[in-house]
Amino acid sequence: MDITFGQIILVTIWAFIIGIDQFNILLHIHRPIVTGLVVGLILGDLNTGLITGATLELVAMGMVPLAGAQPPNMVIGGIIGVSFAIISKLPPETAVAIAIPFAIAAQGCVTLIFTAFSPLMHTADRWAEEGRFDSIASLNYLGMACHGAFFALVTFLPLYFGAASAQSIVESVPAWILGGLGVAGGMMPAIGFAMLLKIMLKKEYVAFMLAGFILVTYFGISILGLAVLGACIALYDYYAKGGQEAPKKEVRHHGGI
Amino acid sequence: MAESEARRIDAEDYRDRTPNKVTTKNSLVSMVFRSLLLQASFNYERMQACGWLYGILPTLKKIHKDPEDLKASVKMHLEFFNTHPFLVNFIMGLIVAMEEGKENRNTIRAVKVATMGPLGGIGDALCWLTFLPITAGLGASMVLGAAEPNPAGPVLFLILFNIFHFALRFGLMRYGYNTGVKAIATMKEQTKRISHAASIIGLTVVGGLIASMIKLKVAWVITVGQATVPLQEKVFDAVMPNLLPLLYTLLMFYLMKKNYSPTKLIFLTILVGLAGKLIGIF
Numbered sequence: 001m002d003i004t005f006g007q008i009i010l011v012t013i014w015a016f017i018i019g020i021d022q023f024n025i026l027l028h029i030h031r032p033i034v035t036g037l038v039v040g041l042i043l044g045d046l047n048t049g050l051i052t053g054a055t056l057e058l059v060a061m062g063m064v065p066l067a068g069a070q071p072p073n074m075v076i077g078g079i080i081g082v083s084f085a086i087i088s089k090l091p092p093e094t095a096v097a098i099a100i101p102f103a104i105a106a107q108g109c110v111t112l113i114f115t116a117f118s119p120l121m122h123t124a125d126r127w128a129e130e131g132r133f134d135s136i137a138s139l140n141y142l143g144m145a146c147h148g149a150f151f152a153l154v155t156f157l158p159l160y161f162g163a164a165s166a167q168s169i170v171e172s173v174p175a176w177i178l179g180g181l182g183v184a185g186g187m188m189p190a191i192g193f194a195m196l197l198k199i200m201l202k203k204e205y206v207a208f209m210l211a212g213f214i215l216v217t218y219f220g221i222s223i224l225g226l227a228v229l230g231a232c233i234a235l236y237d238y239y240a241k242g243g244q245e246a247p248k249k250e251v252r253h254h255g256g257i
Numbered sequence: 258m259a260e261s262e263a264r265r266i267d268a269e270d271y272r273d274r275t276p277n278k279v280t281t282k283n284s285l286v287s288m289v290f291r292s293l294l295l296q297a298s299f300n301y302e303r304m305q306a307c308g309w310l311y312g313i314l315p316t317l318k319k320i321h322k323d324p325e326d327l328k329a330s331v332k333m334h335l336e337f338f339n340t341h342p343f344l345v346n347f348i349m350g351l352i353v354a355m356e357e358g359k360e361n362r363n364t365i366r367a368v369k370v371a372t373m374g375p376l377g378g379i380g381d382a383l384c385w386l387t388f389l390p391i392t393a394g395l396g397a398s399m400v401l402g403a404a405e406p407n408p409a410g411p412v413l414f415l416i417l418f419n420i421f422h423f424a425l426r427f428g429l430m431r432y433g434y435n436t437g438v439k440a441i442a443t444m445k446e447q448t449k450r451i452s453h454a455a456s457i458i459g460l461t462v463v464g465g466l467i468a469s470m471i472k473l474k475v476a477w478v479i480t481v482g483q484a485t486v487p488l489q490e491k492v493f494d495a496v497m498p499n500l501l502p503l504l505y506t507l508l509m510f511y512l513m514k515k516n517y518s519p520t521k522l523i524f525l526t527i528l529v530g531l532a533g534k535l536i537g538i539f
Contacts, residue, residue: 023296026342028389028418033396037411047406054400054410061390115527117300121335122520124307128331131324133314136331140297140311147297176534183539184530186472187505188301191522192337193467194509196370199336201510205460212464217499223465227375230461234454241450 003043003087003159010042012156015079019151020144022075032056032078039082052085053078055092076106079155084163098163102154105170108178109150111185117143118188208233269362271326276358276441279319285350285434288312289426292349295342302523304339312349313356320356333362340373341380346426347433348372354437361448367455374462384425392417471502477538 018030028034036053040046060074080099084090090098117139124136158166201209208230215221215229292312295305310331317334321327340348348369355365396414399407444451475493479486486492493500509522533539 025293034411050400050406054397057397118302118523121303140294143298180531180534184527185301189470190506190509192302209460209464212461213468216465216468223374224378226465230458234457238454
């Protein structure tokens with residue numbers, strides 16, 4: 001089936017919208033099952049769109065962002081998979097295989113955006129100092145525009161140039177750049193935690209931080225379980241101590257004896 | 258020690274400590290809508306912090322008439338924050354009530370940090386691993402199960418999912434706020450003790466987050482004659498799994514105490530990532 005430029009633009013606009021929805025607002029119109037309906041309507045083959053979308057939905061079901069870890073991007077997988085299932089009359093599984101390099105590229109874009117926005121947080125700190133609060137708020141609009149724009153781009157390339165040549169464009173980016181940014185992105189929460197520690201960590205709390213670290217590292221305890229355990233200790237501490245200044249004095253008395 | 262600690266707590270008090278109740282039913286609704294942009298400026302360093310601030314900024318402006326107080330509050334809310342994007346409204350209600358009560362900022366921060374981790378875990382299990390598969394599975398089976406694919410499948414999925422989604426958000430926003438308002442009286446008398454208790458939970462959780470959220474593994478394999486030693490498995494994991502994430506956090510903590518700006522640390526991290534990948538350490 002031939003695809004018109006107008007249809008490419010419409011699918012690209014849909015990619016822009018769901019690129020935003022997957023991180024913000026979260027109406028979940030970005031799920032493949034919905035993309036199947038919408039792209040099917042745009043490209044004039046509703047049945048193929050619906051079936052491919054629903055099949056991809058079952059594939060995507062387990063692939064959700066858990067605890068900040070990004071799975072293969074099924075938003076791009078859905079939109080490219082459904083498009084090529086209709087354009088090239090491919091079965092859903094083959095159509096998804098075409099989408100995989102673009103899902104990886106989209107993942108690279110997401111990593112890039114999440115990395116690039118880290119230094120902006122320090123601009124935000126400075127703006128807070130200067131009282132430019134609305135400028136800080138507008139960083140969020142910039143972020144959404146980036147989310148949408150990158151997904152539109154990654155969708156537009158294969159639809160306009162054809163999957164094969166678009167793939168060579170995507171693959172011309174050196175692997176070590178995307179890989180290196182991915183590694184840096186994985187390390188970066190350390191800076192956020194270090195800032196919290198700088199403010200919150202007093203000597204009496206060091207033991208709790210280490211205990212939390214050890215419980216997760218060696219025993220694989222969930223964060224919820226860990227928090228409940230922390231709450232148990234905090235509750236005991238809260239009620240056992242009674243007043244806040246009194247116990248310190250008591251300790252001193254005991255020390256005197 | 259006790260004296261310097263008391264001063265520190267005071268420095269985190271608001272200058273204007275008169276409680277200022279500005280929240281109405283409508284403003285809770287508007288905060289729910291603003292919280293939809295929680296992850297708009299998501300980044301690896303502070304994660305949802307700036308989007309979180311976006312949600313409560315208009316409310317903070319109404320609460321804090323003293324410009325210095327507003328500044329201090331905004332800066333505190335720009336610190337690291339990450340939780341589940343639906344369940345965030347519970348924390349939002351709670352924190353807004355505390356801001357209205359002009360709680361000490363150490364207490365507010367500690368409550369934020371103590372609640373974000375567990376709610377993140379509950380949210381993942383409840384929304385992504387339970388409700389999403391159920392509704393999406395229902396929609397997919399309507400499409401695939403019939404002889405002719407049924408376009409009502411995706412539509413039904415969207416309707417069911419979003420009823421759950423927004424019921425959760427609005428319910429939690431109000432529940433969080435009411436919980437906060439009720440707790441304020443106790444908090445006022447017990448500021449220091451509550452801050453202490455929340456810090457215990459908070460730092461236990463931060464310790465766990467360091468182990469679970471920072472991804473740092475080396476792919477380096479040393480060849481000695483015929484023997485190959487994969488550094489990660491044979492050396493670092495043998496000493497302690499997650500050793501590198503812990504060490505890197507402590508390094509960042511140390512450098513920050515040496516007055517390295519976080520911006521420098523970000524570029525250092527990017528440099529380490531790129532160089533490491535190029536020469537094959539990662």
